[in-house]
Amino acid sequence: MYLLIFTLGFGAVVVFFIAKLLQTTVDTTRCGSLDKFLGSTDSVFDEASMALNTPSSNLPIKVFNDPGKQILVLFATEYGFSEDVAKKLHDKLATELDPEFQVRIARLAWHKSLPIDLSQEQAVLIVVSTTGDGVPPTESREFFDEFLADASKNLESLNVSILALGDSNYPHFCKAGRSLSQQFEQKGAKKLGKGRVDVDQEDWALINSWFEDVKSSLVQIKDQIQTKQDYITSYDNVSTSHSTSLYNRNNPYWAKVVNKFDLTETKTETEKYERQVVHIDLEIRTEPNKEDPNQHVSLLPYHAGDAVGIYPQNFAVEVNHLIQVLIEGLDESREDLLGFPVTLGSGSIYDLSQHHSGSHQTYQKESLPLDIALNFFFDLKSVKPSLLTALSETVTDSKEKQLVTELLSAGTSLGSNSKLKSYLEDGREVSDVLADFKSGIKSLGLHRIIKEMRALQPRYYSIASSPKHGDNKISVCAAVVRYKTLGRERTGVCTTFLSDRITVGQTLPCFISSNPDFRLPVDKDVPIVMVGPGTGIAPFRAFMQERVQENAGETWLYFGCRNKDSDYLYKREWEKFAEEGKLKLRTAFSRDQEEKVYVQHRIKEDGKDLWELIDKKGAHFYVCGDAKRMAGDVEKTLVNIVMENSGVDETAAKQYITNLEKQKRYQRDVWV
Secondary structure (H helix, E strand, C coil), X not given: XXXXXXXXXXXXXXXXXXCCCECXXXXXXXXXXXXXXXXXXXXXXXXXXXXXXXXXXXXXXXXXXXXXXXXXXXXXXXXXXXXXXXXXXXXXHHHHCCCCEEEEEEEHHHCCCXXXXXXXXXXXXXXXXXXXXXXXXXXXXXXXXXHHHCCCCCCCCCEXXXXXXXXXXXXXXXXXXXXXXXXHHHCCCEEEEEEEEEEECCCHHHHHHHHHHHHHHHHHXXXXXXXXXXXXXXXXXXXXXXXXXXXXXXXXXXXXXXXXXXXXXXXXXXXXXXXXXXXXXXXXXXXXCCCCCCCEEECCCCCCCCEEEECCCCCHHHHHHHHHHHHHHHCCCCCXXXXXXXXXXXXXXXXXXXCHXXXXXXXXXXXXXXXXXXXXXXXXXXXXXHHHHHHHCCCCCHHHHHHHHHHCCCCCCCCCCXXXXXXXXXXXXXXXXXXXXXXXXXXXXXXXXXXXXXXXXXXXXXXXXXXXXXXXXXXXXXXXXXXXXXXXXXXXXXXXXXHHHCCCCCEEEEEEECCCCCCCXXXXXXXXXXXXXXXXXXXXXXHHXXXXXXXXXXXXXXXXXXXXXXXXXXXXXXXXXXXXXXXXXXXXXXXXXXXXXXXXXXXXXXXXXXXXXXXXXXCEEEEEEECCCHHHXXXXXXXXXXXXXXXXXXXXXXXXXXXHHHCCCEEEEEEC
16 A cells, blocks of 8 residues: 655645555546435535635744844735745745845735735745736735735835736736735835746746846845844734635535526537526525624625636546546556545545534544545646656657657747647646646656646636625526547536536525626716626626616616527526616627627717716726637727717827726626
8 A cells, every 4th residue: 555645736735545556437426416326415526525615714924033034035925826826936935045034925815814914024025927818816905905005104125026927818817916016116015036926827937037146146245134023923813714715716605506507599409518507596695693683694795796606527528538548548447546545634524514404413434535535626627837847858759759858959938939829729638638648657656647637726706796686696607618630629617517417406505706996886877877787797697686676876787698599598588678778778799780789889889878878977897708819809999989079089089098097987797
């Protein structure tokens, strides 16, 4: 029996016992639902499964009792990557710098509870991601709002370097990090080394170069950093959860599915395969208000405009395919692949909650098999470039060696290595990469392969309901992803989980992801314009429910899809609101006529009326949906409307739109 102990990239320590060598193919009946394995009857999951899904709250924090030269590593994360980078930086500096340096690490979200006093710091290193359309991570919003608005502090004794993480597919690339950098400069802080490095996606070559820049720069200014007693004397006041909500990413709420149906009306299996959109209603329980027992409050409060994060499970067929590739690559029989159980943490007790009827029951299980671990804890779709690097060291087949060498010839950054980017963006998943370099699997070993896999992350969906609607439900509409590439059928992890694998009456783990930059006007009488083609309509269903409930002012909606008869989402609701005079409805069905018509064309047609609504009546303008094309086309149309109706040039028109954005009258919730 072999014992393998290692720490996964997403924080949980997992102990793997391998009987003989490995086990064989996954039992798809067992893999279909963890309940069948654990004996549950009502929930597709159990709470133990979250331990590997969620980012660890165990940071390498340390209180320094002796005087030293303090360095503070700060991070703000939405999906966990910034935290991983910050931990690696902390560990590198703590082990490679002179012992005089005292390296600490903390979340930006702890700025009050720790507290963090930047005026007492001398060297601060910040890792921060930008999410959505240029906003900082949810957990750090309070810090950003206060720091960017405060011009009073003088930070001339502070040396700062910022690693700004982002995605260049979005217009506000690395905006969170850039905003911080500008504010630190205005406050008099000095640049440490390069001062700020912008990283496109997960460019580890650039990240590692920033690590080295920071390290060498700290060595250079060592004598300038005063030796003193650390003002941080305890971490007792910081919560293991960075959220103030009862339920959050680390402690998800278990919501019961109470309704589910297709929003699309497809006539053939081919149409359903390509264009299915599913609607899900999740029931949210309430409890008496502590201040007024006669009133009830939701256990999962949210606002119209927020998103819900849902933890999915992988598709059993795809888990089975990956394990079959591993079996062949490791050259082991079914009998020899027996075992590979996964133990969470250092113990073997799982605290399982049965959420039906609100009852709780504790089970004890020593381990989870490999198939269950892959089903719930690992991302089978997204390939880490480091997996290719690892395989390049072990492949023995000459053609495979040549291919992997070519793929990695320009490094592992997808931003600068077009060959690698093209290879992975062809739809290759972990199983495809392993199959392409099968000769390297056995020498690489299962331990290393697992280490080079990502954690299965929650998926986020704009909530399609308003909490003011009064039915204690959260609605989700999701376009189901199915496609074929490289000779295999592929599926979206969470969308097919919602459409195919979760049933009414079962529960799933979820939490609210706040979106404070996508909110209705405080004054309900202010007009609004909503642009939401496809599933971008989701938050506007929430907005409309709220506007109707409050008898609000003028409301316009631009909705677009392919065909009126097949994918006109929530058709009856919109047309009813329009008939009642509560909504001005404008639709664009791109494939119902020879010439394609999109929402931007309808907006252009209404240019004069929209200008009157925005410029004279102070309307708020909202866009939700595709960031790559639709959102940009809509903005260009808006710029043209400003030019045509005000007489200004393009530069002034763009500034007009920028000013709307600053006034929070132009808000976007877009994605690539």
